[in-house]
Amino acid sequence: MRIAVAGLGLIGGSLLRALDAAGHEVVGFDADPATRDAARAAGFPVAESLAEAASGSELTALGVPMPVLPQLITELAGYDGLVTDVTSVKGPVRDLVRAHGVGRFVGGHPMAGKETSGFAASEKDLFDGCAWVLCLEPGETDLGDWLTLARLFTGMGARVVPATADEHDAAVSKISHVPHLFASVLAAQISDDPLAGALGAGSFRDGTRVAATRPELTAAMCGGNRRSVQRELHRLIGLLEEMSGALDADDPGTALVPHLRLGAQARQAWPATPGEPATIPAAVPALLELGRSGGWVTSVGDGEVVALRPESGR
Protein backbone atom coordinates (compact mmCIF):
# COMPACT_ATOMS: atom_id res chain seq x y z
CA MET A 1 0.00 0.00 0.00
CA ARG A 2 1.04 3.62 -0.44
CA ILE A 3 2.05 5.29 2.79
CA ALA A 4 2.70 8.96 3.51
CA VAL A 5 5.15 9.96 6.25
CA ALA A 6 4.82 13.57 7.39
CA GLY A 7 7.71 14.86 9.50
CA LEU A 8 11.07 13.44 8.46
CA GLY A 9 13.22 13.77 11.60
CA LEU A 10 14.92 10.84 13.28
CA ILE A 11 11.73 8.82 13.78
CA GLY A 12 9.77 9.89 10.68
CA GLY A 13 12.86 9.62 8.47
CA SER A 14 13.65 6.17 9.82
CA LEU A 15 10.04 5.12 9.30
CA LEU A 16 10.20 6.29 5.66
CA ARG A 17 13.38 4.25 5.16
CA ALA A 18 12.05 1.17 6.99
CA LEU A 19 8.75 1.10 5.08
CA ASP A 20 10.61 1.56 1.79
CA ALA A 21 13.00 -1.26 2.70
CA ALA A 22 10.00 -3.46 3.53
CA GLY A 23 8.75 -2.98 -0.04
CA HIS A 24 6.01 -0.38 0.47
CA GLU A 25 5.37 2.61 -1.75
CA VAL A 26 6.21 5.66 0.34
CA VAL A 27 5.99 9.42 0.01
CA GLY A 28 7.49 11.85 2.46
CA PHE A 29 6.76 15.40 3.55
CA ASP A 30 8.42 17.82 5.94
CA ALA A 31 7.61 21.47 6.69
CA ASP A 32 11.31 22.28 6.35
CA PRO A 33 12.43 22.67 2.70
CA ALA A 34 16.01 21.62 3.53
CA THR A 35 14.74 18.37 5.06
CA ARG A 36 12.60 17.74 1.98
CA ASP A 37 15.71 18.23 -0.18
CA ALA A 38 17.71 15.85 2.02
CA ALA A 39 15.04 13.16 1.70
CA ARG A 40 14.87 13.66 -2.07
CA ALA A 41 18.66 13.47 -2.27
CA ALA A 42 18.43 10.15 -0.42
CA GLY A 43 16.19 8.91 -3.24
CA PHE A 44 12.71 9.22 -1.74
CA PRO A 45 9.64 10.80 -3.38
CA VAL A 46 8.73 13.90 -1.36
CA ALA A 47 5.55 15.97 -1.58
CA GLU A 48 5.33 19.76 -1.17
CA SER A 49 2.44 19.64 1.30
CA LEU A 50 0.80 17.31 3.78
CA ALA A 51 -2.34 17.26 1.60
CA GLU A 52 -0.32 16.22 -1.45
CA ALA A 53 1.43 13.46 0.51
CA ALA A 54 -1.77 12.13 2.08
CA SER A 55 -3.79 12.28 -1.15
CA GLY A 56 -3.84 8.78 -2.61
CA SER A 57 -2.10 7.28 0.45
CA GLU A 58 -3.98 4.60 2.37
CA LEU A 59 -2.04 5.47 5.50
CA THR A 60 -0.54 8.72 6.76
CA ALA A 61 2.00 8.47 9.57
CA LEU A 62 2.66 11.67 11.47
CA GLY A 63 6.30 11.77 12.55
CA VAL A 64 6.11 15.15 14.25
CA PRO A 65 6.52 16.18 17.91
CA MET A 66 3.48 16.71 20.10
CA PRO A 67 3.28 20.53 19.81
CA VAL A 68 2.92 20.32 16.02
CA LEU A 69 0.40 17.46 16.02
CA PRO A 70 -2.82 19.52 16.47
CA GLN A 71 -2.15 21.52 13.32
CA LEU A 72 -1.51 18.41 11.20
CA ILE A 73 -4.58 16.67 12.60
CA THR A 74 -6.64 19.73 11.61
CA GLU A 75 -5.16 19.73 8.12
CA LEU A 76 -6.19 16.09 7.73
CA ALA A 77 -9.91 16.86 8.25
CA GLY A 78 -11.75 15.07 5.44
CA TYR A 79 -8.92 12.58 4.80
CA ASP A 80 -10.44 9.10 4.53
CA GLY A 81 -7.26 7.06 4.98
CA LEU A 82 -5.83 5.66 8.20
CA VAL A 83 -3.76 7.98 10.41
CA THR A 84 -1.15 7.10 13.05
CA ASP A 85 1.44 9.02 15.04
CA VAL A 86 4.67 8.32 16.93
CA THR A 87 4.55 10.73 19.87
CA SER A 88 5.64 9.66 23.34
CA VAL A 89 2.39 10.49 25.18
CA LYS A 90 -0.84 8.90 24.06
CA GLY A 91 -3.68 10.17 26.31
CA PRO A 92 -3.46 13.76 25.03
CA VAL A 93 -3.30 12.49 21.43
CA ARG A 94 -6.40 10.37 21.99
CA ASP A 95 -8.21 13.43 23.38
CA LEU A 96 -7.03 15.57 20.47
CA VAL A 97 -8.28 13.06 17.93
CA ARG A 98 -11.64 12.79 19.72
CA ALA A 99 -11.98 16.58 19.72
CA HIS A 100 -11.17 16.90 16.02
CA GLY A 101 -13.13 13.86 14.85
CA VAL A 102 -10.37 12.28 12.75
CA GLY A 103 -12.03 9.42 10.90
CA ARG A 104 -9.65 6.53 11.35
CA PHE A 105 -6.86 6.92 13.86
CA VAL A 106 -4.65 4.48 15.78
CA GLY A 107 -2.03 6.08 18.01
CA GLY A 108 1.45 4.60 18.11
CA HIS A 109 4.73 4.99 19.95
CA PRO A 110 7.93 3.24 18.90
CA MET A 111 10.27 2.92 21.90
CA ALA A 112 13.28 3.84 19.80
CA GLY A 113 15.62 6.77 19.77
CA LYS A 114 19.19 7.83 19.95
CA GLU A 115 21.25 10.82 21.03
CA THR A 116 21.24 12.39 17.57
CA SER A 117 18.23 13.78 15.72
CA GLY A 118 17.06 14.90 12.28
CA PHE A 119 16.78 13.18 8.90
CA ALA A 120 20.57 12.83 8.69
CA ALA A 121 20.45 10.57 11.74
CA SER A 122 17.62 8.40 10.45
CA GLU A 123 18.25 4.76 9.58
CA LYS A 124 16.11 1.96 8.18
CA ASP A 125 16.94 -0.48 11.01
CA LEU A 126 16.05 1.86 13.89
CA PHE A 127 12.89 -0.10 14.76
CA ASP A 128 14.37 -3.57 14.43
CA GLY A 129 13.44 -5.41 17.63
CA CYS A 130 12.02 -2.28 19.27
CA ALA A 131 8.74 -2.26 21.18
CA TRP A 132 6.08 -0.32 19.25
CA VAL A 133 2.97 0.47 21.26
CA LEU A 134 -0.24 0.57 19.21
CA CYS A 135 -3.16 2.02 21.15
CA LEU A 136 -6.27 -0.08 21.38
CA GLU A 137 -9.27 1.61 23.02
CA PRO A 138 -12.15 -0.82 23.62
CA GLY A 139 -15.27 0.34 21.78
CA GLU A 140 -13.35 3.04 19.97
CA THR A 141 -10.38 1.73 17.95
CA ASP A 142 -11.28 -0.14 14.77
CA LEU A 143 -9.69 -3.58 15.18
CA GLY A 144 -9.13 -3.93 11.43
CA ASP A 145 -7.17 -0.67 11.34
CA TRP A 146 -5.20 -1.75 14.39
CA LEU A 147 -4.29 -5.05 12.73
CA THR A 148 -3.29 -3.27 9.51
CA LEU A 149 -0.72 -1.24 11.45
CA ALA A 150 0.37 -4.24 13.52
CA ARG A 151 1.03 -6.18 10.30
CA LEU A 152 2.97 -3.23 8.88
CA PHE A 153 5.20 -2.65 11.90
CA THR A 154 5.85 -6.31 12.73
CA GLY A 155 6.83 -6.64 9.07
CA MET A 156 9.57 -4.06 9.80
CA GLY A 157 10.83 -6.14 12.74
CA ALA A 158 9.12 -4.22 15.57
CA ARG A 159 7.50 -5.92 18.58
CA VAL A 160 3.95 -4.55 18.56
CA VAL A 161 2.57 -4.01 22.06
CA PRO A 162 -1.23 -3.51 22.46
CA ALA A 163 -2.21 -1.07 25.24
CA THR A 164 -4.78 1.60 25.98
CA ALA A 165 -3.51 5.17 25.91
CA ASP A 166 -3.81 5.37 29.71
CA GLU A 167 -1.89 2.12 30.22
CA HIS A 168 0.81 3.37 27.87
CA ASP A 169 1.15 6.70 29.64
CA ALA A 170 1.39 5.08 33.08
CA ALA A 171 4.04 2.64 31.82
CA VAL A 172 6.24 5.22 30.09
CA SER A 173 6.17 7.51 33.12
CA LYS A 174 7.88 4.62 34.94
CA ILE A 175 10.42 3.52 32.36
CA SER A 176 11.22 6.82 30.69
CA HIS A 177 9.82 10.05 32.12
CA VAL A 178 10.64 9.61 35.82
CA PRO A 179 14.07 8.12 34.93
CA HIS A 180 14.80 11.35 33.02
CA LEU A 181 13.94 13.46 36.10
CA PHE A 182 16.03 11.22 38.38
CA ALA A 183 18.99 11.45 35.98
CA SER A 184 18.69 15.23 35.95
CA VAL A 185 18.90 15.77 39.72
CA LEU A 186 21.71 13.20 39.99
CA ALA A 187 23.73 14.99 37.30
CA ALA A 188 23.15 18.41 38.86
CA GLN A 189 24.93 17.22 42.02
CA ILE A 190 28.36 17.67 40.43
CA SER A 191 27.71 21.18 39.15
CA ASP A 192 29.19 22.77 42.29
CA ASP A 193 31.39 19.82 43.29
CA PRO A 194 34.30 19.21 40.89
CA LEU A 195 35.75 16.56 43.24
CA ALA A 196 32.58 14.50 42.90
CA GLY A 197 32.71 14.95 39.11
CA ALA A 198 36.29 13.64 39.04
CA LEU A 199 35.27 10.54 41.03
CA GLY A 200 32.22 9.74 38.89
CA ALA A 201 32.51 6.31 37.30
CA GLY A 202 30.10 3.69 35.96
CA SER A 203 27.11 4.23 38.26
CA PHE A 204 27.21 8.00 37.70
CA ARG A 205 27.81 7.69 33.95
CA ASP A 206 24.87 5.36 33.36
CA GLY A 207 22.53 6.83 35.98
CA THR A 208 22.82 10.30 34.44
CA ARG A 209 23.18 9.59 30.71
CA VAL A 210 19.75 10.91 29.70
CA ALA A 211 20.21 14.07 31.80
CA ALA A 212 22.13 15.44 28.79
CA THR A 213 18.90 15.46 26.75
CA ARG A 214 17.74 18.95 25.72
CA PRO A 215 15.69 20.29 28.69
CA GLU A 216 12.90 21.37 26.34
CA LEU A 217 12.42 17.82 25.06
CA THR A 218 12.37 16.24 28.52
CA ALA A 219 10.03 18.96 29.81
CA ALA A 220 7.59 18.53 26.90
CA MET A 221 7.58 14.76 27.39
CA CYS A 222 6.96 14.95 31.15
CA GLY A 223 4.59 17.91 30.83
CA GLY A 224 2.39 15.99 28.40
CA ASN A 225 2.12 13.13 30.90
CA ARG A 226 2.14 15.12 34.11
CA ARG A 227 -0.44 13.27 36.18
CA SER A 228 1.23 9.88 35.64
CA VAL A 229 4.65 11.42 36.23
CA GLN A 230 3.57 13.12 39.46
CA ARG A 231 1.87 9.98 40.77
CA GLU A 232 4.95 7.81 40.13
CA LEU A 233 7.35 10.50 41.37
CA HIS A 234 5.53 10.73 44.71
CA ARG A 235 5.45 6.97 45.09
CA LEU A 236 9.21 6.73 44.52
CA ILE A 237 9.93 9.67 46.83
CA GLY A 238 8.05 7.70 49.51
CA LEU A 239 10.27 4.66 48.90
CA LEU A 240 13.43 6.79 49.05
CA GLU A 241 12.26 8.26 52.36
CA GLU A 242 11.75 4.74 53.71
CA MET A 243 15.31 3.93 52.66
CA SER A 244 16.56 7.02 54.45
CA GLY A 245 14.64 5.91 57.54
CA ALA A 246 16.24 2.45 57.37
CA LEU A 247 19.65 4.14 57.47
CA ASP A 248 18.80 5.42 60.96
CA ALA A 249 18.76 1.85 62.31
CA ASP A 250 21.43 0.56 64.70
CA ASP A 251 22.74 -1.62 61.88
CA PRO A 252 21.93 0.41 58.74
CA GLY A 253 23.77 -2.01 56.44
CA THR A 254 21.33 -4.74 57.46
CA ALA A 255 18.20 -2.59 57.77
CA LEU A 256 18.53 -1.30 54.21
CA VAL A 257 18.74 -4.74 52.56
CA PRO A 258 14.98 -5.50 52.35
CA HIS A 259 14.40 -2.12 50.69
CA LEU A 260 16.77 -3.09 47.87
CA ARG A 261 15.54 -6.62 47.13
CA LEU A 262 12.58 -5.81 44.87
CA GLY A 263 14.67 -3.57 42.64
CA ALA A 264 17.51 -6.10 42.43
CA GLN A 265 15.13 -8.95 41.52
CA ALA A 266 13.29 -6.83 38.97
CA ARG A 267 16.49 -5.65 37.30
CA GLN A 268 18.13 -9.07 37.27
CA ALA A 269 15.02 -10.47 35.53
CA TRP A 270 14.96 -7.68 32.94
CA PRO A 271 14.66 -7.83 29.99
CA ALA A 272 12.28 -10.79 30.27
CA THR A 273 13.09 -13.92 28.30
CA PRO A 274 10.17 -14.69 25.94
CA GLY A 275 8.62 -18.15 25.98
CA GLU A 276 7.51 -20.06 22.88
CA PRO A 277 5.44 -18.25 20.21
CA ALA A 278 1.71 -18.77 20.68
CA THR A 279 -1.30 -17.98 18.50
CA ILE A 280 -4.01 -15.87 20.12
CA PRO A 281 -7.30 -14.52 18.75
CA ALA A 282 -7.12 -11.15 17.02
CA ALA A 283 -9.64 -9.74 19.49
CA VAL A 284 -9.49 -6.66 21.71
CA PRO A 285 -9.62 -8.40 25.12
CA ALA A 286 -6.98 -11.01 24.18
CA LEU A 287 -4.68 -8.36 22.73
CA LEU A 288 -4.96 -6.05 25.75
CA GLU A 289 -4.34 -9.00 28.09
CA LEU A 290 -1.23 -9.81 26.06
CA GLY A 291 0.11 -6.28 26.50
CA ARG A 292 -0.66 -6.23 30.23
CA SER A 293 1.24 -9.49 30.71
CA GLY A 294 4.37 -7.99 29.13
CA GLY A 295 3.89 -9.67 25.75
CA TRP A 296 3.82 -8.49 22.16
CA VAL A 297 2.66 -9.39 18.67
CA THR A 298 5.28 -10.74 16.25
CA SER A 299 3.07 -11.30 13.20
CA VAL A 300 -0.55 -10.91 12.12
CA GLY A 301 -2.52 -13.72 10.48
CA ASP A 302 -6.15 -14.21 9.52
CA GLY A 303 -8.27 -13.63 12.62
CA GLU A 304 -5.35 -14.40 14.88
CA VAL A 305 -1.90 -13.10 15.73
CA VAL A 306 1.34 -14.77 16.77
CA ALA A 307 2.44 -13.54 20.17
CA LEU A 308 5.36 -13.82 22.56
CA ARG A 309 5.12 -13.22 26.29
CA PRO A 310 7.64 -13.46 29.14
CA GLU A 311 8.50 -17.03 30.10
CA SER A 312 7.70 -16.46 33.76
CA GLY A 313 4.94 -13.97 32.95
CA ARG A 314 1.58 -14.06 34.60
Next chain:
Amino acid sequence: MRIAVAGLGLIGGSLLRALDAAGHEVVGFDADPATRDAARAAGFPVAESLAEAASGSELTALGVPMPVLPQLITELAGYDGLVTDVTSVKGPVRDLVRAHGVGRFVGGHPMAGKETSGFAASEKDLFDGCAWVLCLEPGETDLGDWLTLARLFTGMGARVVPATADEHDAAVSKISHVPHLFASVLAAQISDDPLAGALGAGSFRDGTRVAATRPELTAAMCGGNRRSVQRELHRLIGLLEEMSGALDADDPGTALVPHLRLGAQARQAWPATPGEPATIPAAVPALLELGRSGGWVTSVGDGEVVALRPESGR
Protein backbone atom coordinates in the same frame (compact mmCIF):
# COMPACT_ATOMS: atom_id res chain seq x y z
CA MET B 1 59.72 -2.55 47.15
CA ARG B 2 57.99 -5.67 48.42
CA ILE B 3 54.24 -5.28 48.75
CA ALA B 4 51.73 -7.56 50.45
CA VAL B 5 48.13 -7.66 49.22
CA ALA B 6 45.70 -9.22 51.69
CA GLY B 7 42.30 -10.12 50.25
CA LEU B 8 42.46 -11.33 46.65
CA GLY B 9 38.97 -10.64 45.29
CA LEU B 10 38.31 -8.47 42.26
CA ILE B 11 40.08 -5.39 43.63
CA GLY B 12 42.82 -7.08 45.68
CA GLY B 13 43.52 -9.63 42.94
CA SER B 14 43.69 -6.89 40.31
CA LEU B 15 46.02 -4.87 42.56
CA LEU B 16 48.32 -7.90 42.95
CA ARG B 17 48.42 -8.29 39.17
CA ALA B 18 48.88 -4.57 38.48
CA LEU B 19 51.74 -4.16 41.00
CA ASP B 20 53.42 -7.28 39.62
CA ALA B 21 53.06 -5.97 36.07
CA ALA B 22 54.59 -2.64 37.21
CA GLY B 23 57.70 -4.55 38.31
CA HIS B 24 57.17 -4.73 42.08
CA GLU B 25 57.82 -7.74 44.27
CA VAL B 26 54.41 -8.88 45.51
CA VAL B 27 53.04 -11.46 47.91
CA GLY B 28 49.36 -12.26 48.28
CA PHE B 29 47.16 -13.63 51.04
CA ASP B 30 43.50 -14.53 51.27
CA ALA B 31 41.53 -16.11 54.12
CA ASP B 32 39.99 -18.52 51.63
CA PRO B 33 42.29 -21.49 50.77
CA ALA B 34 40.70 -21.92 47.32
CA THR B 35 41.47 -18.28 46.49
CA ARG B 36 45.07 -18.77 47.67
CA ASP B 37 45.34 -21.78 45.37
CA ALA B 38 43.90 -19.80 42.45
CA ALA B 39 46.44 -17.00 42.98
CA ARG B 40 49.29 -19.54 43.21
CA ALA B 41 48.06 -21.25 40.06
CA ALA B 42 48.20 -17.83 38.36
CA GLY B 43 51.90 -17.71 39.28
CA PHE B 44 51.89 -15.42 42.32
CA PRO B 45 53.68 -16.06 45.64
CA VAL B 46 51.02 -16.48 48.32
CA ALA B 47 51.49 -16.53 52.11
CA GLU B 48 49.51 -18.69 54.54
CA SER B 49 48.72 -15.83 56.93
CA LEU B 50 48.44 -12.04 56.98
CA ALA B 51 51.42 -11.90 59.36
CA GLU B 52 53.56 -13.94 56.97
CA ALA B 53 52.57 -11.75 54.01
CA ALA B 54 53.17 -8.49 55.88
CA SER B 55 56.47 -9.59 57.42
CA GLY B 56 59.28 -8.15 55.30
CA SER B 57 56.84 -6.12 53.16
CA GLU B 58 57.25 -2.35 53.17
CA LEU B 59 53.58 -1.90 52.28
CA THR B 60 50.51 -3.97 53.08
CA ALA B 61 47.39 -3.28 51.01
CA LEU B 62 44.13 -4.54 52.49
CA GLY B 63 41.82 -5.62 49.68
CA VAL B 64 38.97 -6.75 51.94
CA PRO B 65 35.43 -5.40 52.37
CA MET B 66 34.62 -3.05 55.25
CA PRO B 67 33.17 -5.66 57.66
CA VAL B 68 36.45 -7.65 57.64
CA LEU B 69 38.71 -4.62 57.96
CA PRO B 70 38.70 -4.25 61.80
CA GLN B 71 40.04 -7.76 62.30
CA LEU B 72 42.90 -7.29 59.84
CA ILE B 73 43.78 -3.89 61.32
CA THR B 74 43.95 -5.57 64.76
CA GLU B 75 46.18 -8.34 63.41
CA LEU B 76 48.56 -5.72 62.04
CA ALA B 77 49.24 -4.24 65.50
CA GLY B 78 53.02 -3.89 65.78
CA TYR B 79 53.58 -3.91 62.00
CA ASP B 80 55.97 -1.10 61.13
CA GLY B 81 55.29 -0.93 57.38
CA LEU B 82 52.82 1.29 55.57
CA VAL B 83 49.18 0.16 55.39
CA THR B 84 46.46 1.14 52.91
CA ASP B 85 42.99 -0.11 52.07
CA VAL B 86 40.54 0.03 49.15
CA THR B 87 37.11 0.25 50.83
CA SER B 88 34.43 2.55 49.47
CA VAL B 89 33.83 4.57 52.67
CA LYS B 90 36.71 6.45 54.26
CA GLY B 91 35.43 8.23 57.40
CA PRO B 92 34.73 4.98 59.31
CA VAL B 93 38.13 3.60 58.24
CA ARG B 94 39.85 6.74 59.49
CA ASP B 95 38.04 6.37 62.84
CA LEU B 96 38.92 2.67 63.01
CA VAL B 97 42.60 3.35 62.43
CA ARG B 98 42.59 6.14 65.02
CA ALA B 99 41.00 3.78 67.56
CA HIS B 100 43.50 0.98 66.93
CA GLY B 101 46.56 3.18 66.61
CA VAL B 102 47.90 1.71 63.37
CA GLY B 103 51.36 3.22 62.93
CA ARG B 104 51.39 4.31 59.31
CA PHE B 105 48.12 4.33 57.42
CA VAL B 106 46.83 6.09 54.30
CA GLY B 107 43.29 5.18 53.25
CA GLY B 108 42.56 4.65 49.59
CA HIS B 109 39.62 4.02 47.27
CA PRO B 110 40.03 3.09 43.60
CA MET B 111 36.87 4.05 41.68
CA ALA B 112 36.96 0.80 39.71
CA GLY B 113 34.72 -2.22 39.59
CA LYS B 114 32.70 -4.42 37.35
CA GLU B 115 29.66 -6.67 37.54
CA THR B 116 31.71 -9.78 38.32
CA SER B 117 33.72 -10.45 41.49
CA GLY B 118 36.40 -12.73 42.91
CA PHE B 119 40.00 -13.48 41.93
CA ALA B 120 38.85 -15.10 38.69
CA ALA B 121 37.48 -11.72 37.59
CA SER B 122 40.64 -9.78 38.51
CA GLU B 123 42.75 -8.18 35.78
CA LYS B 124 45.98 -6.22 35.75
CA ASP B 125 44.52 -3.28 33.80
CA LEU B 126 41.50 -2.68 36.03
CA PHE B 127 42.94 0.56 37.45
CA ASP B 128 44.23 1.98 34.17
CA GLY B 129 42.87 5.53 33.98
CA CYS B 130 40.68 5.10 37.06
CA ALA B 131 40.41 7.72 39.80
CA TRP B 132 42.10 6.48 43.00
CA VAL B 133 41.35 8.58 46.06
CA LEU B 134 44.18 8.74 48.60
CA CYS B 135 43.11 10.26 51.89
CA LEU B 136 45.09 13.20 53.15
CA GLU B 137 44.17 14.43 56.64
CA PRO B 138 45.93 17.70 57.54
CA GLY B 139 48.09 17.23 60.67
CA GLU B 140 47.55 13.48 60.61
CA THR B 141 48.61 11.79 57.37
CA ASP B 142 52.37 11.53 56.80
CA LEU B 143 53.00 13.33 53.51
CA GLY B 144 55.94 11.04 52.68
CA ASP B 145 53.73 7.96 53.03
CA TRP B 146 51.03 9.61 50.95
CA LEU B 147 53.52 10.39 48.18
CA THR B 148 54.88 6.82 48.28
CA LEU B 149 51.41 5.49 47.52
CA ALA B 150 50.69 8.22 44.97
CA ARG B 151 53.91 7.26 43.13
CA LEU B 152 52.93 3.59 43.26
CA PHE B 153 49.39 4.02 41.96
CA THR B 154 50.16 6.65 39.30
CA GLY B 155 52.85 4.18 38.15
CA MET B 156 50.03 1.70 37.50
CA GLY B 157 48.13 4.27 35.41
CA ALA B 158 45.65 5.47 38.04
CA ARG B 159 44.65 9.13 38.48
CA VAL B 160 45.43 9.82 42.15
CA VAL B 161 42.92 12.20 43.76
CA PRO B 162 43.84 13.82 47.11
CA ALA B 163 40.89 14.34 49.49
CA THR B 164 40.07 14.19 53.18
CA ALA B 165 37.99 11.21 54.28
CA ASP B 166 34.98 13.50 54.81
CA GLU B 167 35.33 15.08 51.38
CA HIS B 168 35.58 11.62 49.83
CA ASP B 169 32.49 10.34 51.62
CA ALA B 170 30.40 13.36 50.62
CA ALA B 171 31.50 13.01 46.98
CA VAL B 172 30.85 9.26 46.67
CA SER B 173 27.40 9.61 48.23
CA LYS B 174 26.62 11.83 45.23
CA ILE B 175 28.21 9.86 42.41
CA SER B 176 27.73 6.30 43.65
CA HIS B 177 25.64 5.66 46.77
CA VAL B 178 22.57 7.79 46.01
CA PRO B 179 22.64 6.68 42.33
CA HIS B 180 22.42 3.07 43.58
CA LEU B 181 19.31 3.90 45.67
CA PHE B 182 17.71 5.78 42.76
CA ALA B 183 18.39 2.86 40.41
CA SER B 184 16.80 0.47 42.90
CA VAL B 185 13.46 2.28 43.22
CA LEU B 186 13.34 2.85 39.45
CA ALA B 187 13.89 -0.86 38.77
CA ALA B 188 11.30 -1.92 41.37
CA GLN B 189 8.63 -0.07 39.37
CA ILE B 190 8.38 -2.87 36.81
CA SER B 191 8.05 -5.66 39.38
CA ASP B 192 4.25 -5.51 39.28
CA ASP B 193 3.93 -3.98 35.81
CA PRO B 194 5.03 -6.36 33.01
CA LEU B 195 3.80 -3.88 30.37
CA ALA B 196 6.23 -1.27 31.66
CA GLY B 197 9.00 -3.87 31.65
CA ALA B 198 8.27 -4.70 28.01
CA LEU B 199 8.49 -1.01 27.05
CA GLY B 200 11.74 -0.36 28.91
CA ALA B 201 14.48 0.85 26.56
CA GLY B 202 17.66 2.89 26.87
CA SER B 203 16.74 5.26 29.69
CA PHE B 204 15.42 2.40 31.84
CA ARG B 205 18.34 0.10 31.00
CA ASP B 206 21.00 2.64 31.95
CA GLY B 207 19.15 4.31 34.82
CA THR B 208 18.68 0.96 36.59
CA ARG B 209 21.86 -0.97 35.71
CA VAL B 210 23.39 -0.88 39.20
CA ALA B 211 20.08 -1.93 40.80
CA ALA B 212 21.12 -5.50 39.95
CA THR B 213 23.98 -5.24 42.47
CA ARG B 214 23.65 -7.65 45.41
CA PRO B 215 21.47 -5.82 47.99
CA GLU B 216 23.93 -6.66 50.79
CA LEU B 217 26.76 -4.85 48.98
CA THR B 218 24.73 -1.72 48.25
CA ALA B 219 23.34 -1.69 51.80
CA ALA B 220 26.80 -2.04 53.37
CA MET B 221 28.14 0.75 51.15
CA CYS B 222 25.28 3.15 51.93
CA GLY B 223 25.09 2.09 55.59
CA GLY B 224 28.76 2.92 56.09
CA ASN B 225 28.17 6.41 54.73
CA ARG B 226 24.67 7.01 56.04
CA ARG B 227 24.88 10.64 57.10
CA SER B 228 26.21 11.80 53.73
CA VAL B 229 23.72 9.58 51.92
CA GLN B 230 20.77 10.88 53.95
CA ARG B 231 21.81 14.50 53.48
CA GLU B 232 22.12 14.15 49.70
CA LEU B 233 18.98 12.02 49.43
CA HIS B 234 16.90 14.69 51.19
CA ARG B 235 18.36 17.43 49.03
CA LEU B 236 17.47 15.54 45.85
CA ILE B 237 14.00 14.64 47.12
CA GLY B 238 13.47 18.39 47.58
CA LEU B 239 14.49 19.02 43.95
CA LEU B 240 12.18 16.26 42.70
CA GLU B 241 9.31 17.80 44.66
CA GLU B 242 10.04 21.16 43.03
CA MET B 243 9.87 19.43 39.64
CA SER B 244 6.54 17.89 40.56
CA GLY B 245 5.30 21.34 41.58
CA ALA B 246 6.41 22.79 38.23
CA LEU B 247 4.24 20.16 36.50
CA ASP B 248 1.18 21.79 38.12
CA ALA B 249 1.75 24.97 36.08
CA ASP B 250 -0.61 26.01 33.27
CA ASP B 251 2.15 25.18 30.80
CA PRO B 252 4.04 22.36 32.51
CA GLY B 253 6.28 21.72 29.49
CA THR B 254 7.65 25.27 29.86
CA ALA B 255 7.63 25.46 33.66
CA LEU B 256 9.77 22.34 34.01
CA VAL B 257 12.57 23.54 31.71
CA PRO B 258 14.54 25.64 34.27
CA HIS B 259 14.56 22.68 36.67
CA LEU B 260 16.36 20.56 34.07
CA ARG B 261 19.03 23.02 32.93
CA LEU B 262 21.62 22.50 35.68
CA GLY B 263 21.59 18.73 35.23
CA ALA B 264 21.81 18.98 31.44
CA GLN B 265 24.75 21.39 31.60
CA ALA B 266 26.55 19.32 34.23
CA ARG B 267 26.11 16.08 32.30
CA GLN B 268 27.06 17.59 28.94
CA ALA B 269 30.30 18.89 30.52
CA TRP B 270 31.11 15.52 32.12
CA PRO B 271 33.67 14.00 32.15
CA ALA B 272 35.72 17.20 32.31
CA THR B 273 38.43 17.72 29.71
CA PRO B 274 41.78 18.13 31.48
CA GLY B 275 43.96 21.13 30.69
CA GLU B 276 47.75 21.06 30.26
CA PRO B 277 49.85 19.17 32.88
CA ALA B 278 51.16 21.50 35.61
CA THR B 279 53.70 21.03 38.38
CA ILE B 280 52.48 21.86 41.88
CA PRO B 281 54.23 21.62 45.28
CA ALA B 282 54.00 18.26 47.04
CA ALA B 283 52.35 19.97 50.02
CA VAL B 284 49.11 19.20 51.84
CA PRO B 285 47.23 22.46 51.07
CA ALA B 286 48.16 22.43 47.37
CA LEU B 287 47.20 18.75 47.01
CA LEU B 288 43.84 19.18 48.76
CA GLU B 289 43.10 22.23 46.63
CA LEU B 290 43.87 20.15 43.54
CA GLY B 291 41.37 17.48 44.60
CA ARG B 292 38.68 20.04 45.42
CA SER B 293 39.05 21.62 41.97
CA GLY B 294 38.40 18.28 40.27
CA GLY B 295 42.07 17.56 39.49
CA TRP B 296 44.40 14.64 40.08
CA VAL B 297 48.07 13.67 40.31
CA THR B 298 49.59 11.93 37.28
CA SER B 299 53.16 11.47 38.59
CA VAL B 300 55.24 12.20 41.67
CA GLY B 301 58.62 13.97 41.49
CA ASP B 302 61.01 15.36 44.05
CA GLY B 303 59.10 17.81 46.28
CA GLU B 304 56.51 18.31 43.57
CA VAL B 305 53.89 16.43 41.63
CA VAL B 306 52.56 16.68 38.09
CA ALA B 307 48.84 17.41 38.09
CA LEU B 308 45.96 17.70 35.69
CA ARG B 309 42.81 19.66 36.42
CA PRO B 310 39.65 20.38 34.40
CA GLU B 311 40.18 22.91 31.62
CA SER B 312 37.33 25.11 32.78
CA GLY B 313 37.90 24.22 36.43
CA ARG B 314 37.89 26.79 39.14
